[in-house]
Amino acid sequence: MAVEELQSIIKRCQILEEQDFKEEDFGLFQLAGQRCIEEGHTDQLLEIIQNEKNKGFLSAIGHPFPKMIFNHGRKKRTWNYLEFEEEENKQLADSMASLAYLVFVQGIHIDQLPMVLSPLYLLQFNMGHIEVFLQRTEESVISKGLELLENSLLRIEDNSLLYQYLEIKSFLTVPQGLVKVMTLCPIETLRKKSLAMLQLYINKLDSQGKYTLFRCLLNTSNHSGVEAFIIQNIKNQIDMSLKRTRNNKWFTGPQLISLLDLVLFLPEGAETDLLQNSDRIMASLNLLRYLVIKDNENDNQTGLWTELGNIENNFLKPLHIGLNMSKAHYEAEIKNSQEAQKSKDLCSITVSGEEIPNMPPEMQLKVLHSALFTFDLIESVLARVEELIEIKTKSTSEENIGIK
Secondary structure, three states: OHHHHHHHHHHHHHOOOHHHOOHHHHHHHHHHHHHHHHOOOHHHHHHHHHOHHHHHHHHHHOOOHHHHHHHHOOOHHHHHHHHHHHHHHHHHHHHHHHHHHHHHOOOOOHHHOOOOOOHHHHHHHHHHHHHHHHOOOOHHHHHHHHHHHHHHHOOOOOOOEOHHHHHOHHHHHHHHHHHHHHHHOOOHHHHHHHHHHHHHHHHHEOHHHHHHHHHHHHHHOOOHHHHHHHHHHHHHHHHHHHHOOOOOHHHOHHHHHHHHOOOOOOOOHHHOOOOOOHHHHHHHHHHHHHHHHHOOOOOOOOOOOOOHHHHHHHHHHHHHHHHHHHHHHHHHHHHHHHHHHHHOOOEEEEEOOEEEEEEOHHHHHHHHHHHHHHHHHHHHHHHHHHHHHHHHHHHHHHHHHHHO
């Protein structure tokens, strides 16, 4: 009975234009559909919904059955429709993203767009489509996303994208999507393009937006190279701030110190894998060296000198211990490899906590010496940083004594 009643309502409404639908039509339709579910006629209801002849009508009337079926779905077949609906939505999102690419990148019918649309509005309009593209793995699809993002960003002036835009989901998921392409995509051209687009995106954000994005990516990227890239950007922002007559509060003082807490530390203290984190550690040391050189202790514009004790305890001292431990481990591995070379045996070595089995001794030695070279490089920069700190603090103490 309920199925016949629903079919009767659909048949009557199919001849109506969309503007002629009344609220009572929707109510009758919803009520009949609800009865179908309650009487166990879910299969017939799904057939009605999936019927091509009914799609126009169902779209116009805004059918609520996905939610209704979910709420009443105690049988496996209810999930079939949910999956169907999800796939349908995904195809629609893909289609809309492709349409945006054709219009804004290829320029098809772009002359028919209202000229009053602002660049910021167009960026916001396209970000959801860019997110869809970057979630895919096909080279051509990712490339379209990167081109659409570039096209949208180039319309905007540097430093003009307000931080409030980061409250919109896609404005954070898109840079996170760029990071995934940068770190996981096997195609070098796409990795490089993603890096360039992330930098372009950073350039468009205002100071608070840059600060917010840096914090987000430092917390979520889990990749030493990406973290090094962000730390370099932080250094650039500090440099620009110190050169201005009026300091940027986001990259000096307390706000900067809060950000440096995410940079000048070792995730697992002295036990941190220094080889795996070498890019991040080198970038952090270079940033610290820059701060020590540029900011005098008496000025303390960055807040560095106030926090120096914490930085030494959380970063410099554990780094010393970690370097000693790491060098001892790799020197022992080199000794083992040299002995294996004499006996012509294949053996395994442990690099960055992972055992690499059956590697020829000559290749083992190259890998191990490369690791030791990295540690020596870190150690030399660390020594220079500590030397500069000592020079600066001694100079300040002498000046203060002279003043007294």
